[in-house]
Amino acid sequence: MSGLLVLDSVSAGYGQVPVLHGVSLSVEAGSITAVVGANGAGKTTLLRTVIGQLRPASGNIRFDGTDLAATKVEDMVRRGIALVPEGRGVITELTVEENLRLGGLWRRDRAAAAALLARMYELFEPLDRRRKAPGHQLSGGERQMLALGRALMAGPRLLLLDEPSLGLAPRITAQILGLLRSLCDDTGLTVLLIEQNVRSALAVADDGVVLNLGSVVAARPAADLAADTDLRHTYLGF
Template sequence: MSDLLTLSGVSAGYGAIPVLHDINLTVAAGSIAAVVGANGAGKTTLLRTIMGQIRPTAGSIRVDGTDLAAVKVEDMVRHGVALVPEGRGVITELTVDENLRLGGLWRRNSAESARTLAQVYELFEPLQKRRTSAGHQLSGGERQMLAIGRALMAQPKLLMLDEPSLGLAPRITAQILALLAQLRDETGLTVLLIEQNVRSALSISDHGVVLNLGRVVASRPAEELASDTELRHTYLGF
């Protein structure tokens, strides 16, 4: 299995404040990788750096062999990268259908966009029933489904999610994570996941990466990380 995402020696931060230090990370195509660690470990900064919202001060980032250094944030989607940020990012004034169509707006093939829209509604049946409802009328779980669905409208190679379970009931969290596993298994989607529910994240992931103070302290198969009692107690709090 080839690597879709490769970070080599990546350092980044906010102005003069360094956050990430010499990050080396690979995510295999068609796999789920979970990045876990305590608050302040640099997890969100990592996703923002991959997405181009923060420019690295050192190192390189490649997706499917393409160096992202010169790619503008607004063009990332054209290179197959989509991010579902923490807080879901739904445009609450727009309807479900309008939010989803916005996600595929850059695609010029209307027939292809229509097929993708139908697939998203098939994946998220609650959204089908609420397609004319405004974003502010949705439950937290429905908003998260909408945020993921909108990202999928771009047909990404790499889907990145920042704390998708934040504020959701355990049952809804389980549904969201199960859906990510389904997308990997059925479509070959590659997922990079940041998730506060470490046990659940590792249970659906192929690989796990532990960040601590902006450095990778462990990178192993997810099952191995979950069973390493000392590492879990030291860095993950369970």
């Protein structure tokens, strides 16, 4: 199995409670892979295992051909992996600009960091207007933009997104997912997307993976999954 990110027979869980059971999947460079499934399917556990917050009980995870097992969580950003967790993770006491600068804090090249900051304001125009506003004053959509912008400030090759549409209006969801699609097409960014809004996720993704009770039940092009009526009715609820 090839790809920028490859999971090979990964099992993981919490203590003695198994959640993932022999999960294998591949995320191709420059693509969006959507992982979908019902609540409790193991989607968030999958992301936590990729980012190193959980260690696999068995199997292995490779990023650009290198086993991630030996990589510390704090080193993931330097390796080119960024996570936007569920709940957005904005530091509400800091301003928009402070949150964004925090995302690029590890960068030594100040000119490159300044250029990235300017780029974030181009991508997320509402944030440009609210540079000095503290995070607690932002709307839900603005907070999601800020969380995404902060992750992009690290200049990742692989972006992990956990439920970016949670609590957002459909218009804002469409805007954010459309931006992800454009970033992949224009910059070669690779995205592993966990998303409760299955229709929207499969509409922007290249590939889709359906999880059920911690196991992969389907992994195909996203358009094929969306067109499979039996699969949708059985596992995805629409």
